Amino acid sequence: MSLLSASSNSANLSSTLQSARPPLLITTGEPAGIGMDIVLSLAASGELSSSTQPIWVTADAQALDDRAARLIANGALTQKPTWRVIENTQVAIDSALLCLAPDVSTESAHTADLVIIDVPAANPIQAGVIDVANAAMVAEQLALAHQLAIENKIAAIVTGPLQKSALIEADIRLDDGTMFSGHTEYFMQKSGCDKVVMMLANDAMKVALVTTHLPLRDVPAAITKANVEQTVQIVLDDLRSKFGLTQPKVLVCGLNPHAGEGGHLGMEEIEIINPVLDTFRGQGVDISEAMPADTLFTPRHLADCDAVIAMYHDQGLPVLKSHGFGDTVNLTLGLPYIRTSVDHGTALDLAGTGKASASSLKQALTMAQSMAASR
Template identity: 35%
Template sequence: MTDSPRPLVLSLGEPAGVGPEIVAAAWRELRGQTSFAVIGDAALLRGHAPVRPVMEPGEAVGLFSDALPVIDMPLPAPVTPGQPDAANAGVVADWIEQGVSLVLDGQASGLVTAPIAKAPLYAAGFRFPGHTEFIAELTADAPYRGTRGPVMMLTARDLRACLVTIHVALDQVPELVTAERVIRTSRVVHETMKRDFGIARPRLALAALNPHAGEGGALGLQEIEVLAPAVATLRAEGVDITDPRPADTLFHDEARRTYDAAICLYHDQALIPVKTLDFWGGVNATLGLPIIRTSPDHGTGFDIAGKGVARPDSLIAAIRLASEMAAARSAG
């Protein structure tokens, strides 16, 4: 792998979680392959790796092989592994905001976000469900040519699974899976495959909602009344997308070779195959934004924080994917 034109930035996430140790492990693994600057507390990271404070991301390129570059934004309260503190939540949010700003300003090629903990953020007044919605608002006024997201994409090995609905109760899914949502999600994915993955003619596979794709209406009408009209609209726009396919036959090895991304209708329809294919190395990417953003597909790991057993596989994969997407967007 070669460096992107500019380095990535990486927000440290929840300081009492596994973020500091997996960031240090990712730096050790990726030296000589790519470069990034961490936005976080330099003193906290010194317990995990040799640290070099920097003022801007560009400084990371020359020193990445020798030390972990950190844009130092110190925390106000001490950190105890496994014990999040709402007193630090405001700075955790500031790390993310600074990362977005550096990418929008052209100083960094993309943002990788280490996991955050929602409870301390909410206790401190954070008003967003999570990273995705926060970053979407931070980039809302930035110029962007294309269909706006955010759309969540999970990747594992050769699977890209993109979600129409995300964290909603299963009994709400049928009413939330509308033709409009399916069309918008598919447009974002189609455009992203071309712009950020260099796929000139993307092939999309649409998962059905009901078993056996509704069995001609015998097992549900959504495929006929919602999904088929959405497919017709997308094809008229030039999007290569399948008819709704039964989800139980969509993710095996042979099936995955027939498409570049799958449009999934609800959380577990995408997450089960992703985590089955690569439980440790899955990546979460946000599509349809003016910036590249990826993150590891796991949480803060409070139960193992500070024990030295956290695996960095997913974060390493997220850094690599962000670098590849940024390079493709820059070349486009």
Template identity: 35%
Template sequence: MSAPLIAISCGEPAGVGPEIAAKAWAALRDDISMLWIGDPRHLPEGTPVSEISAPQQAASLCGDALPVLRHDFAAPVRPGVPDLQNASGVIDVIARAVDLARSGAVSAICTAPIHKKVLIDGAGFAYPGHTEYLEALTDAPRAVMMLASDALRVIPTTIHIALEDVPGALTPDLLRHTIEIAAHDLKAQFGIPAPRLVVAGLNPHAGEGGAMGRQELDWIAPLVADMAAEGLDITGPWPGDTLFHASARSRYDAAICMYHDQALIPIKTLDFDRGVNVTLGLPIIRTSPDHGTAFDIAGQGVANPTSMIEAMRLAARMATS
């Protein structure tokens, strides 16, 4: 099997994306073949660059310079100050990376952080985030977000919606589909033959027998019981405040959570720098660092590339599994 080739999409150019991409290349250039898609003028000054016209040129150049598929942007970049004129370029680069992955020209994509409001205001971006856009680009029935590190894997069932909208959006079909995709991809892409899954409750104390909400009694517990009877190693619903201490984490491979912060707070608390965003349920491999654009430190040379490095490593491992 040939070595995997990972495409990095530039993300929001006024954020830390270009910097952490350059630092990831410096750390991994002898181990992982990669290319970066974006405007080379946005990379940190002094970054060695080799502009390429086709992905297959990247492998032989990566050790000496960062291979770049050039994608010119409309406006100059001021670190920390996003320009709405560049929103379309950010969106187009993501689509270009997906096209390369779907065609087999690259093995996986690793996406640098985007700023959703900039894309919405500047280009009418119609998606709450990367995950939903990738779902649309790949015609996937539904994409599932997983945050992963050595300490924990978590999967939010609802993602980028207001907390007040979660109970209405959370349905038996949605939860079942999320669990099925998680179980399938943990086997297929992570080499876990029989994934152990736990399901968090929606309400405090998992509803406490109906005293704090009835979703657990009415349909979450019955659904989990049905899926266990079908052969999945799955239990729940469990109170969200007891699922993430060390002893609890030792008993499962991934936790299915009900909403965004229920999943992301524990992993960012336990392993902020090494958390990786993985999109399950796609016909391509996609990873991303588990942080945002960090406009407050952009252009200062101090951004920590660890999450990007871990995202690249995970993409390479998934591409060879």
């Protein structure tokens, strides 16, 4: 019986896990891409076995074994990492979780580098070659991750890259019936959230977005008082609850050049953005007025800033990625659980070659672990 269809005694298990360290769960995503490669790379280097929390992974177990053999054959790995495979069933997963309790000791729980929840693909997997028939197993990984997170059985979700086009061609839809558009929208709808906030973070800065994937001509209409207010509130709530910052300092970009130049280059700052920010400041929040983006992103302003809120995608993210592309983490704020992600795609041309960098996955795991500790 599938985890998603089985009944469970979640209360007893949750009580047991309170005294344990619940695992971080990695979804490997598109099996033809580099998701399995980067997990294997971190496992082989000892990064996963040295984690202070257990690392669990969703993958086709046979395909993971095949990919490891391929990476060993081409010299990218010296040996196969060790893992324990469990079935994707309620009983198997809950039994494995119970083994994490402090008073339970099993050999398999302490000798393997990671635990694999086996989510089989419909067809054999070929590195670098998309098979739309396997899109269902990608969606199953996400459904499983959400269910475990919403039941507090895992500490965080860390998502590997998926191929949106494959899920769309397979007619996999979001809960509202629209075509699959990404991890963010998937977890938002599954969690019943009206709005979430996309944030990218690296060692240099954290940047959250009021709008995300909109054509530039549509951005001004989306900069409403409600949208700005919701974004700011979600950022503040998660900085406090998931990053442990009791009094976060936030800087906010204006929409227009020079933040509107007193209304000469646009009125959005005067009529929409600043009135919202004034309300937050009146509540004691340490938040700026709308600032010109070309001066906000300078060392002087960023030195003591906890997060930046940008109005649109290419206002904030190019600056952030110039400070650490490949080492950046994608976060979804506003969910009832922690979700971090790599900042790159499936890199089909690199799958199975051993040339894919695992640095972003490493950073996503580190940040998820830190956020989980802060909660």
